[in-house]
Amino acid sequence: MQRRRVISQVSLAVGLVGPGAVGKALLEQLRVAIPKLQREGINLEVRSILNANQMLLAKEQATLDLSNWDEDLIAKGSDASLGVMTEHLKASDAPHRVIIDCTPSAVVPRFYPKWMEQGIHVVTPNKRLNSGPFAAYSAVKSLQASGAAHYMYEGTVGAGLPIISTLKNMLDTGDDAFSGTLAGTLSYIFNTLKPSDKFSEVVWGARRRGYTEPDLNEDLGGVDSTRKITTLARECGMQLEMGDVQTESLIPASMGGPANLQQFMAELAKGDEDWSRRLQEVEDAGEVIRFIGSYDAESGVCQVGPRRILRSHPLASLTGTEIMVSFTTARYSSPSLVIRGPGAGPAVTASGVFGDIIRLARYLGAHS
Numbered sequence: 001m002q003r004r005r006v007i008s009q010v011s012l013a014v015g016l017v018g019p020g021a022v023g024k025a026l027l028e029q030l031r032v033a034i035p036k037l038q039r040e041g042i043n044l045e046v047r048s049i050l051n052a053n054q055m056l057l058a059k060e061q062a063t064l065d066l067s068n069w070d071e072d073l074i075a076k077g078s079d080a081s082l083g084v085m086t087e088h089l090k091a092s093d094a095p096h097r098v099i100i101d102c103t104p105s106a107v108v109p110r111f112y113p114k115w116m117e118q119g120i121h122v123v124t125p126n127k128r129l130n131s132g133p134f135a136a137y138s139a140v141k142s143l144q145a146s147g148a149a150h151y152m153y154e155g156t157v158g159a160g161l162p163i164i165s166t167l168k169n170m171l172d173t174g175d176d177a178f179s180g181t182l183a184g185t186l187s188y189i190f191n192t193l194k195p196s197d198k199f200s201e202v203v204w205g206a207r208r209r210g211y212t213e214p215d216l217n218e219d220l221g222g223v224d225s226t227r228k229i230t231t232l233a234r235e236c237g238m239q240l241e242m243g244d245v246q247t248e249s250l251i252p253a254s255m256g257g258p259a260n261l262q263q264f265m266a267e268l269a270k271g272d273e274d275w276s277r278r279l280q281e282v283e284d285a286g287e288v289i290r291f292i293g294s295y296d297a298e299s300g301v302c303q304v305g306p307r308r309i310l311r312s313h314p315l316a317s318l319t320g321t322e323i324m325v326s327f328t329t330a331r332y333s334s335p336s337l338v339i340r341g342p343g344a345g346p347a348v349t350a351s352g353v354f355g356d357i358i359r360l361a362r363y364l365g366a367h368s
C-alpha cells in the first residue's frame with residue numbers, strides 16, 4: 001500500500017497528573033507509540049508529570065525522557081504544584097495542550113474549568129467530576145459545548161471498553177437510550193469467588209492485580225459502580241446526583257468508618273465464613289451472584305447492588321475482569337446492544353485514555 005505523505009502535523013503538549021498504576025501504564029504506552037504517531041502527524045510532547053508530592057517539568061521546549069521518568073521524578077523533581085505545572089504547560093510552543101488526570105482525587109477535577117477556560121483540553125479516567133455534584137459537572141459540560149476545550153473520559157466507565165463513545169454515537173445519531181445495565185463492576189471478585197474461597201483473599205487478589213480503586217471502600221461500598229451508573233445516566237440526559245442511585249454496599253455496617261488498609265482487610269476477613277455460606281446457598285439453588293448496576297431513563301430509577309442470577313444467564317458466564325454492559329434503546333431493543341470484555345486493570349484503562357488522546361489529536365486536525 002502506498003504511504004500517505006504527512007502534510008499536516010498536530011503537536012500537543014501533554015501534562016500527566018497521577019503516574020500511579022494507570023498513569024504509569026499510559027506513560028509506557030506513550031513511550032512505545034510516540035515515534036509511530038509522529039510519522040502519522042501526531043506529536044505528543046510529554047512536558048510534565050506530577051504526583052501527590054512531586055513534579056517533573058521538562059527543560060525549555062524539550063520533552064521528558066519516558067524511559068527514565070520515574071527515577072528523574074525522584075532525583076530531579078520539585079514540590080508538586082498544579083498551578084506551576086499549568087503555567088509550564090502554557091509556556092510550551094506546541095499549539096495545543098492537554099492535561100491527563102489519572103488520579104482518583106476529587107481535588108484535581110476542580111481545576112478542569114480553569115484549564116478549559118485557558119484552552120487546555122482534559123482527558124481522564126477519573127470518575128469524580130462526572131459523578132460529583134451536578135452543578136460542577138454541568139459547568140464543565142457547558143465549557144465543552146462552548147468550544148473552549150475538549151473534555152474526554154472514555155476510561156471512566158469500563159476502563160478501555162468503548163462504552164461512553166458507543167453511547168454518545170447512539171444519542172448523537174438520534175437513538176434513545178432508555179435503559180442500561182452494567183454488570184461486573186467488582187467483576188473480578190464475583191467472577192472468581194467460589195464457596196470454598198475466602199472472600200477477603202479474593203478481594204486482596206483484585207487489589208494486587210490493580211483492578212480495585214485506590215480506596216477499597218469505593219469498590220466494596222458500591223460507590224465506584226454508583227459513579228459509573230451516574231455517569232451513564234447523566235450522559236443520557238438525566239439530572240441526577242449519586243445519592244439518587246439506590247446503592248447496596250458489600251461492607252457490613254459493623255465495620256464502621258474509614259480504616260487503614262490493614263485494618264480494613266482484617267475486618268473484612270471476619271465476614272469470610274458468612275460469604276462462604278451465602279455463596280454455597282446460591283450455588284445450591286443453581287445461581288451465581290453478580291454486582292449489577294442499572295438505570296432506566298423513563299422511570300428515573302438507578303440501582304446498584306449484588307444480585308442473584310441463574311447460572312444460565314449471560315452474566316453468569318463472565319470470567320476474570322470481564323464486564324458486560326447492555327443498552328436497550330429505540331434502535332437496539334430486541335436484542336439489546338451488548339459490550340463485553342475486561343473492564344478493569346491498568347493497561348486496558350490506560351489504552352482507553354490513550355484512545356481519547358488520539359481522538360483529541362484528530363479533532364484538532366490530525367489525519368484520521
Ligand SMILES: NC(=O)C1=CN([C@@H]2O[C@H](COP(=O)(O)OP(=O)(O)OC[C@H]3O[C@@H](n4cnc5c(N)ncnc54)[C@H](OP(=O)(O)O)[C@@H]3O)[C@@H](O)[C@H]2O)C=CC1
Binds near residue numbers: 021054104210
Ligand atoms: N485501575 C483501574 O482498573 C481503573 C482505574 N480508573 C481510574 O483511574 C484513576 C487512577 O487509578 P489508579 O492508577 O489505579 O490509582 P493509583 O492509586 O495507582 O494512582 C493514583 C495516582 O494519583 C496520584 N495522586 C493522588 N492524589 C493526587 C493529587 N491530589 N494530586 C496529584 N496526584 C495525585 C498518586 O500520587 P502518589 O503516588 O504520590 O500518591 C498516584 O500517582 C482513578 O481515578 C481510577 O478510578 C478507571 C478505570 C479502571
Ligand SMILES: N[C@@H](CC=O)C(=O)O
Binds near residue numbers: 156211212219343
Ligand atoms: N475498580 C473498578 C476499576 C475500574 O473502574 C472496577 O472494579 O470496576
